[in-house]
Amino acid sequence: MTDTSEPARAATIYTVARHAGVSIATVSRVLQGSRPTSPATRQRVLRAVEALNYVPLRAGRPLATRHEAHGLVLAGLSGPYFSELLVGYESTANQYGQSVVVVTGEGRNDIVKSVRNLDRRVDGVVLTHGALDDTRARMLSRSLPTVLVGRPPLDGCDTVAVENATGTLELVSHLIEHGRRRLVFAGDPAHAHDIRERYAGFRAALERHGLAEAAPPIRVFYEELSAAEVVSAIGEPNCAADGLVCANDEVAVATMALLTQKGVKVPDDVAVVGFDDIMTARYMTPGLTTVRQPTYELGRWAAIRLHERIQGRTYDVHPQLLPTTVVVRGSCGCPMDGPEPPRVWWRP
Template identity: 50%
Template sequence: MATGKPATIYDVAARAKLSIATVSRVLQGTGPVSEKARARVGQAAAELNYVPLRAARSLAVQRHEAHGLVLPDLSGPFYGDLLMGYERWAGEHGQSVVLTVTHGNADPRRSVRDLAGRVDGIVVHGNAIDLATIQELRKAGVPLVLVAHPPVTGCDSVRTESASSAEQLTGRLLDAGRSNLVFVGDPASSYDVSERYRGFANAHESRKKVAPEPIRVELTEEAGQGVAATMVAQKRGGGLERVDGLVCANDELALAAMSTLRSADVGVPDDVVVTGWDDVMAARYVSPGLSTVRQPMAELGRLAAQRLHERVTGERTRARNDVLATELVLRDSCGTSGAMH
């Protein structure tokens, strides 16, 4: 808008040439509305970068004392640790947390826009929402912190280091004589996984080797079992049976693959080395212990909460990008043990 002020419902109604009542019904999802009217309101809202913020947000002294946390999923131990760190900091500073999960959500963009009207700012993890929606929220003046996401101008970002640690880990395996490593996980699924594969590829390239294409699977136990089962089934097929190492994008993949291989009498680490990422609790207690990369998941959540609070209160106006260190944890699943930064 020419004034630079956030668009209001009145602006949307004027642009769509509809009544306030009709626009309100469309935005709130209440009452009968024609598809034509719904489309006109959607187009007008998009053109104006309209986000349904409450009127109270225009009063500098009045806030909701709530943070929005947008996650793609809640499965697996990673999100539990992230949430624990986030909620602990928010609770200590009198902030409530409103959680939105986008995986399986029919209209995540609308859910996040609605969330923006109930909170003071939003933390977005990974690819929970698309870049266009992030940009829309930013232009509407919503304080944003991105977690495990590439930096975006005007937004804070908090992430852990991935590429260097993945390169170190892969390099150790190559230098120990493992010549047929494969990366398990889909680099297209998230920024973190793409960075881990980049480190895997860099380790090969620096040793004049060609990095194989990744095995593109979801980061789940079922996928890890499937990859290992395929290896076992192809022992005589001239394919994956030559693989002597699995560099997995997270611990769930690695633990499931390792269990499946051992059940089929494939030796870990003698026949196949297996590594993961995250250092979840189970990694320390399986036998052999899982070699992995420890990332400070609770600290990631804590720092995201702090950064959002700083932006909401005006304590800090310039965006910053924080990158937290990770740590190699070498256990018996790759034939060695110890830790290194």
């Protein structure tokens, strides 16, 4: 049968208004920050913008609007998380016609110095977790519009984050439903706000099911080099875990590989789960059960919120939380259905 349907058209301010059930003037006020709107109306408009993947055209803005330069401050670029966040941010900034100055640093002093040099080069800044402490971030927000990503809210800043605790609670509850009773968390809650929230979700799930931790959290950094320490810890007599909840997929994937090398079967001997849903997770054998977080959207919304801040919006700065989804594969003990089709991360 021949498909006679018309190709999908790019969303316009009119389709956003229809989708949200508001006037085009209201959509314009929300996106340009020209006048306050109610929180409920603003959320309807933002949900419509997200659903339709709408980005306002520069041609539709007042001529007086000047070109924006954004500073994006990352703790590093290693690992899949920051690379996908960067793609989401830069693609959206590009659609707005904005330039992005990316700052990274291996040490906190490097980042502090680089951010200090940004002050006269950009119109606003985004700070991810691990980039500047709260005191410096609060000071920076007094001179530049500031958006925080994956960090606790601060007065004077916008915050964009994901639902870490809820996703982890659902993930751990799924493990418990498989009969796992000796669960341990691999990650240091003191390292980052996201990890702290995931550990809180882990603890909440155990409490809900009347269980105790098999052992205190294995306090490792969220990178693949931590796998050796994790494997060593779960082999200790005082641990004897039958379920391992890793702070992120990078630790989980590396730990699974190392366990396999040592003759430990996943999930027969120990179930392993992660958080992020990186590409490697679906190509493991067995595939990694994890929580999918919308990292691309995290970057996209950070760019949108900073643009709003630069345009003058100072009201309605409640944290914006993006939902997460549990993705079930074989590492938790569920039947494996074979490899999944690739997902397309890049978006027009």
